[in-house]
Amino acid sequence: MKRVQIADIIPPILHKAAMSETLYNSHFHILLQEPHENKGMLIGIDKYEARPMAMVIKDLNYDRREIYQLFAQLLKQTDMRMDGVYIVGSTSGGPLETKIKLRKSRETFELFCRPSDGITLALHTQSPIYILNEMLDLFGFNLPYKYKDVDAPQNGINALVGQLEKVIQAYETELANMSQKAGKISVQAYAEASQKVMEYVFNKKG
Secondary structure, eight states: EEEEEEEEEESSSSSSSGGGGGHTTTTTEEEEEEETTTEEEEEEEHHHHHOOOOOHTOOOOOOGGGHHHHHHHHHTTTOOOEEEEEEEETSSOOOEEEEEEEETEEEEEEEEHHHHHHHHHHHHHOEEEEOHHHHHHHHOOOOGGGGTOOOOOHHHHHHHHHHHHHHHHHHOOOHHHHHHHHOOOHHHHHHHHHHHHHHHHSSSOO
16 A cells, blocks of 8 residues: 555546536546655546545635534544545456545444545545555556655645635625525515425425
């Protein structure tokens, strides 16, 4: 096993010819970096997986981080700790598998999950990330020597976080406006809304 780190999250700039426009615009990649041999490997993820990962890396609040916070609290409450996240799978090009290895005293446990969830959880709990040697050898690539021991500026992560912060700000503004409008809704309007719900759920008018 080789220990790797997240160099950056790459926005939709790869494999455009092979995808529909919708899929292309939501397709990101994680660049894993193995620093000792100076190797890299890409793992494809969608934007909904990329967003919480970027926010965890920058340690910023985001509602989709809450599930990872919950898992970390569960580990703490049960006196368990993460030994690490292990990216494994078929070297023939099959789907990636990720194992979370947990430890409680002398007992060990393994949970399987999506690569993005395992990596994000490892980042959240500051646990190591490993990848199978054979996978890195087969699917990885040598990084240019001039980038060895150079910290990536995380352009992709920073851009994604910037976009998310704008979305979050706009959403919070909309919620505030909605709250003000909701305070002006009459009892009669709420009753009418309840009636519409019943009609929709039961396919008939009351």
